[in-house]
Amino acid sequence: MTSDIILTLLFLAGVLAVYYLVPRGRRVWVLLAASVIFYVSAGFWMLKWIVGSGLWTFYAGVKMEQAETKEKKKVWLRAGILAVLGFLFAEKYLGFLWKNLLLLSSVLRFPLAADFPFSMKVLAPLGISYYSFKMISYLADIYQEKRHAERGVEGCGIYLAYVLFFPQILCGPIERSEHFTGQLHEGPVYRSELFSLGLQRIVLGLFKKMVIANRLAGYVDAVFGAPESYPGLACVMAAFFYSFQLYCDFSGYSDIAVGMANVLGLDSRKNFDCPYFSRGIKEFWARWHISLSGWLRDYIYIPLGGNRVSKTRHRLNVLATFLLSGLWHGADWSFVLWGGIHGVWNLVSTKKEEAVSLGRRIWQTLITFCGVTLAWVFFRADSLGQAVSFLRHAITGFSLSYAEIQNSILPFTGDNTCAAYFLTACGFLFLLFFYEREQVYGKKRDRDVILGSGWLAVMTVSVVLFGVFGASGFLYANF
Incomplete structure (x- = not known):
């Protein structure tokens, strides 16, 4: 169950x-x-x-x-x-x-x-x-x-x-x-508004998990399982697809869990807030796994002294908090390194200005997303050595030749239907992108509406017609 x-x-x-x-x-x-x-x-x-x-x-x-x-x-x-x-x-x-x-x-x-x-x-x-x-x-x-x-x-x-x-x-x-x-x-x-909100969250979560995360899982597992068997381009694609898979799997579960609490008449805190639209790593952690970030801040970082201490001690507090976050996710040095990467990145990052041009916002968002994706490789790999090997092959084996592009798409299905599967997956990723862009940059919504009638219809139909059922459980259940 x-x-x-x-x-x-x-x-x-x-x-x-x-x-x-x-x-x-x-x-x-x-x-x-x-x-x-x-x-x-x-x-x-x-x-x-x-x-x-x-x-x-x-x-x-x-x-x-x-x-x-x-x-x-x-x-x-x-x-x-x-x-x-x-x-x-x-x-x-x-x-x-x-x-x-x-x-x-x-x-x-x-x-x-x-x-x-x-x-x-x-x-x-x-x-x-x-x-x-x-x-x-x-x-x-x-x-x-x-x-x-x-x-x-x-x-x-x-x-x-x-x-x-x-x-x-x-x-x-x-x-x-x-x-x-x-x-x-x-x-x-029973509150009708909260019940309705819960059903909307469940549909959104099912769309993320069944239509996107489960669709990307096979490709990610195949390439990460034997990176040397695929072109370097496939490793790059697998790293980015894993970023989307992990986000849609985990935030999808969170949406479903919060939605289930809502239909049971209980308010539950939001756990994700479109984190891949972040313009910096500090903003990313304010939007990603919000309940864990808040827990680490209140029960680890602040008791250690927070920022009410010397600069050196403050840096150590930040680093210790992120290292513990990595260790919480898994008992392996790859998780510890992942936490260390985010800790150091937080220390060297600066607060982003609010009034900047559209081009600068896009550039900052892309840099943040690519950096987070790079760190996810250590999170996904079975060991530190495998992560290093994966990244080395992604760099040394990278090529954009027609044959390499063909072979990089093949792991989706292993036959001639791979291109259609790839385009379908990309299509749903773009759909999610436009939905979340509207959430971040669009007009403020009524708090009792997560999905407008149009989005609700599109996502419901997508789950019914394109949902990948029977896939493995939730990724974060392992942590």
């Missing part, structure tokens, strides 16, 4: 059939039950970890608020956060640490057993990075007195519903606890 959009939407329809028949004050329990069922569908063994972590952090939050001194509050804060981080580290990073210890031992000629000495060789629980961040921010907010701890049976149910909320469990957004639990306390209610 968790990797199939259609089944997920059918599951939502089943939940809705019950949800609005239940009294408003009891709907949180329907949400919690639905989220548990959804999570169990991915593997029953995973449920004990998230529920166990949820109950512990719920208890730690209560004890923290009851503590009489700052020191005692800090003890419970550390107890809650260290438990969450400890399990996250064990599941995602212990193997990475051991691999690097083996490498270091071979350099220092200090032999270690090659076999991984720990028994935890299972897949990490679904959504562990996302629900861990929710729990940490909940505890941190209680400690900073930004919110009260949830209490009692009802409070526990509300907190677990927040942590387990099934539309967001795979890839976020990383919802803030105070905003979300506040809505659950009030009791979600």
Whole structure:
């Protein structure tokens, strides 16, 4: 269920059939039950970890608020956060640490057993990075007195519903606890405008995911899987197509998740704001994965001192935040380097002037997009070595001869239909470009309208007629 959009939407329809028949004050329990069922569908063994972590952090939050001194509050804060981080580290990073210890031992000629000495060789629980961040921010907010701890049976149910909320469990957004639990306390209610907005978001998300991301996935996987088998031009195309695939896959999921929350009567924060129209890297991070960017700012960057310290310390804070962002995405040096690239880029970038010519805006946008695409190669590659090899082949094997262009389009389908598939994919990318250009530079829309009637019709028909169904799950579910 968790990797199939259609089944997920059918599951939502089943939940809705019950949800609005239940009294408003009891709907949180329907949400919690639905989220548990959804999570169990991915593997029953995973449920004990998230529920166990949820109950512990719920208890730690209560004890923290009851503590009489700052020191005692800090003890419970550390107890809650260290438990969450400890399990996250064990599941995602212990193997990475051991691999690097083996490498270091071979350099220092200090032999270690090659076999991984720990028994935890299972897949990490679904959504562990996302629900861990929710729990940490909940505890941190209680400690900073930004919110009260949830209490009692009802409070526990509300907190677990927040942590387990099934539309967001795979890839976020990383919802803030105070905003979300506040809505659950009030009791979600049907609002026609919000319901309509949710349906529009779902259609937009389906268009991005089914029509564009899934259509590009085969080409990207083929070329990144064996770059030396294709021309350098194919590597360049694959890098740019991956930029679009990743964006449409992840923002598509976010649109669907936010839309599902909306039809359930819940406001949910926007996670993407046309990031490829950014004129600089700072603007890019204000538009890309907004909930993660905000989380890193509030719970990593600011606690480290933010910009209220010396210039050297400030630079280190920025770099540390981006390096942790890279490591959060995956336990490999390629992710760390990706985070480092963005960190250094943020440090050397300057604020863009607002009043500039159209030509200058276009140039700045293209430079930003190409730089982001280059960094995505390290994000997509299976290892740092593969990323370097991919880029080397893209440069040394690049040519614009007719034969190379032909062979660079071939990976789409492997036969003579590749050109039609390529043109279709480009056509839908241009369609998305014009839609987002209107969002960025067009007249301000009514907040209750995401898709006008024309865009709604075009995207709905495109999903039905051109959607690529049966493809793999969401890319960011791996992070």
